[in-house]
Amino acid sequence: MKKLLIILGSLGITASVGGTVVSCEFTKSGVVNLGNLKSPSIEKFADQKSIDLEYLKANKNLITGLEKINPSEIKFENFKNDEVKKTITVDIVSLENSKTVSGSIKNLEIKVVEYVKKNVKNIITEMSLGEVSTKNTVPNSQELINAIKKSNFHSLINNVFSQTEGFSFDNVKNDSFTLTISKESKYLVENEKIDFKYTLKSTATEKIKLETLLKNKNIGEFKISREKPRADEVMEKLILSNSDLVRYKSQLEVTDIQSTKATIKVKSNSNELVQGGSVEVNFILRNKLEDIVIENNLGKFLVEKSLPTKEEVIDRLIEKNPNIGNFKSSLTILGNLNLTSATISVKSDSVILIPDSSITVTYVVESKLPTLKSLIKVDKVGIIQKTEEEFTIDDFKVIFIEKNPEIAEYMNDLKMKMNTSFGSVDITVIPTSEKLSIFDSIKIFFKLVTDKPEPESKPESKPENKPENKPESKPESKPAVIASQPTENITNPSTTLKS
Incomplete structure (x- = not known):
């Protein structure tokens, strides 16, 4: 073992002793040879039921021996999962032009172990972030996260910053800041800190006045059934009428909405528009009746x-x-x-x-006006001894007034249409009448007979009894007779008069 360490030292390669031994080979340039991976393991998060291919792709640096490679430089093939043995088997291939890994290995069995929280300095090794662009005086949280990811490629970084809590950026200045890990972090040891340096690259431009962008203050017409439009409706019309405002929509708000106008204001946190600026816009509100x-x-x-x-x-x-x-x-x-x-x-x-x-x-x-029907006290005109040719509407009016004296003062407000063939007169009130209710009407019936009376029938003479010699009596001449007959309302024309 001592000789092995001396040989590795001469090649600029170090190896650790004690604990789980994972055999791999680093060249002088720090490139990992996949073919030398032996008995590796992969850590599984507590909330992960089992390891699938997607988990493996997202957490390449959790495989022992591959902690420092660029995860984008390898790919997996022929993935298999053995839930009983708690192992996975996979082929790992390095991509062309990779700088941190080389070679390939097939049927590599990887043991699944529980995840242990890491020290932030073990996954973030580059603290000089270079240029960080921002439109603000200092970068915001997302801009700082992007800068860290750009300089550090460990796959666990994505998990760390996917949480809305578990870390904070402190002492953010225009050239430095501190990342602090809190107890809420699921992946890193709490209370660990790491300091970063960067060069601020400002992309801020001179803020624009709202009035220079909002050129069309008459934003159109609303067809709604309310007394005034909503803020989102005004904003939509505003953008349609002023296309230059599209990119600034999130920096604007609609206030003081009335039936024909509203105020457009710049939000207090706008980083492109002059804060506090406002413009009044006009519109037409057309409701559906x-x-x-x-x-x-x-x-x-x-x-x-x-x-x-x-x-x-x-x-x-x-x-x-x-x-x-x-x-x-x-x-x-x-x-x-x-x-x-x-x-x-x-x-x-x-x-x-x-x-x-x-x-x-x-x-x-x-x-409050009287109705025609209320003035007709006598509604019986009866039999009139005249021919159709002789009987005129004026004749009827005379008879009508004689029977109903109260109607006399309203005659100019009446319209009469006589039909002698049917023996009727339709009476309506003229539309311009101011004396009678104009929606009233009535139908009066009459019967015309000729002036010549019908001859009387003579009884047959009995031969055995001769009548006395008396001068024949002539029938008396009869004047024109107006017999009482019922008058019908126009609403019930089915009732007729008896002759």
């Missing part, structure tokens, strides 16, 4: 005339839906009102609602 109207039933209108006014209908809609009060100037009534419903539409020039959209509202009207 059907989305913001909750109550379409407007209830009862007690009106002086036949119908409420269009303004009264819109006011009642807002009374039932207070949330649309700001949109009143954009609303109009489409067409005419009717007795039970109306169509409310958005004006075509509206800038706050989607133009020409509409809804239907319903209501009940109770008018």
Whole structure:
């Protein structure tokens, strides 16, 4: 053994004595010859159930004898796992142009042992990190981690820094810092420290003012059913209207959102934009009318005339839906009102609602005006002894007023259509009437007969009894007779008058 050590010493190679002996060969350049690996082991983390190929690839430096090689310079083939023997078998091949390892070995049996925490200085051996780039006055944690990984390739480093806890960076200056391992670390001995040196390379540029990037302050139109857009919706429109802001999106926030404008501010931690800067942007909010109207039933209108006014209908809609009060100037009534419903539409020039959209509202009207039916006290016109050619609408009006004197003052508000063939008159109220309810109507029936009376039938004379010689009596002439007959409402035209 002593001779072996003397020979190795002459070759610049050292070997350890005592403990588990792993035979491997280092050349003067420090390259590991894979063919000389004998009886190696690999450590398994406590939370790892078994070792698979992925675990092996991620923890190459946990194989004894390969602790100092660059893990990217070898590959594994023909992996097998023996759970009973607690061993794995694998072929290991060094890659071309490798600087820390050479050769290959087949069917290498590797024993699986439990992991023991390491000293940080055994896996991080290079403390001079060279240039570290940052936009800040000193590098942040991720930039320091990247610098350590770049200069140190031990596979365990990835596990160490994959934890959100277990280490900290202390005394970070513009040329040095200290890595401290805490008790939460699953991989390294706690309270160990290591000091690093580096050269700061600042990539910071002069901070930009927000107003120089935000060129389009009118960011477009929102079609939503709310009183104002959300912050994320404003941000999306802002970026679409100002493509130069894409890379700075995470450094901006939206505040003071109103129905037509919002404020864009630079966050306090922005490292590229002048902090505290703000710009007001404008937009158009167009709501869908059907989305913001909750109550379409407007209830009862007690009106002086036949119908409420269009303004009264819109006011009642807002009374039932207070949330649309700001949109009143954009609303109009489409067409005419009717007795039970109306169509409310958005004006075509509206800038706050989607133009020409509409809804239907319903209501009940109770008018203070008299109805046509209430004025018809006598609804029986009866038999009229005239021909169809002789009987005119004016003749009917005279008879109609005689039977119903109260209707006389409303005659100019009525429209009459007579059908002498069917013996009826349709009476409606004209739409412009301010005296009668315009939604009332009635149908009056009559029967026309000619003026010539039918001849009376004479009884047959009996031959055995001669009548006395008396002058024949002439029938008396009959004046035009108006007999009482029932009048029918237009809503029940099936009932007819008897002659």
